[in-house]
């Protein structure tokens with residue numbers, strides 16, 4: 392008998408859970424589930440769990456842990472163009488967590504509820520002898536049939552990404568003491584990008600009708616684009632030189648060039664990754680200016696399957712790591 396944990400996440404889902412999926416589960420191949428709401432509306436559902444020692448450090452500020460937990464769920468709603476409505480919360484806490492920790496955790500949620508205009512709908516709370524384990528199920532809404540799924544990309548579409556890539560993975564490396572030679576301001580920026588993702592909700596809503604397929608970058612660009620391509624039945628090529636980098640990431644990569652892998656395969660950026668037809672380019676440029684968030688064309692959708700990453704000379708790079716590995 393093989394240990395359940397030794398099956399990869401996607402293999403485990405495909406073998407045991409995808410056969411259980413309802414029609415609205417989209418084959419468990421998308422970021423969310425869609426179910427019919429009031430006339431003309433659909434509900435968008437997303438759930439995500441995080442575990443101490445796997446997704447966050449035991450010493451991380453509780454308020455930021457709460458905000459990251461909520462925001463990674465909101466990011467998936469953003470990637471469909473949905474408007475968040477509320478969320479359910481499950482906490483499993485060991486006796487080592489006191490009321491001060493809970494107070495800070497709840498304060499983090501309160502701040503984000505105000506920021507995103509949502510509220511807690513319910514949940515459950517239990518004790519555990521294991522590490523802190525937290526789960527949120529987020530509920531959103533969207534006009535029926537308008538959600539931007541992963542499955543709509545077509546050959547000839549351009550591949551775009553919002554914001555900058557690699558910051559969060561570099562921030563995690565900094566927290567683990569692996570990044571050398573970096574100024575304090577750059578380090579603080581990268582760590583904040585790791586701890587406090589910014590779900591692109593407003594941007595995602597405005598990409599409805601422009602993007603043909605969309606998802607968020609949570610596990611790393613190359614792997615996530617691979618999932619989008621698989622759902623769409625297409626391939627893609629991206630140019631490494633086009634990857635949008637923050638000044639801090641640029642500095643970290645200049646000091647240690649192999650750190651470019653953070654932008655290609657590092658997790659936790661929670662930017663939007665989408666495919667759009669060439670004729671959408673001027674509308675996208677206007678949207679980026681208007682929203683104050685860069686939208687960068689990084690490659691294109693092709694026939695076939697799989698993701699090729701090209702270097703400056705157009706040669707295919709081999710990726711040692713194509714998806715996020717938890718610390």
Ligand SMILES: [Mg+2]
Pocket residue numbers: 422467470606607608609
């Ligand atoms: Mg996602």
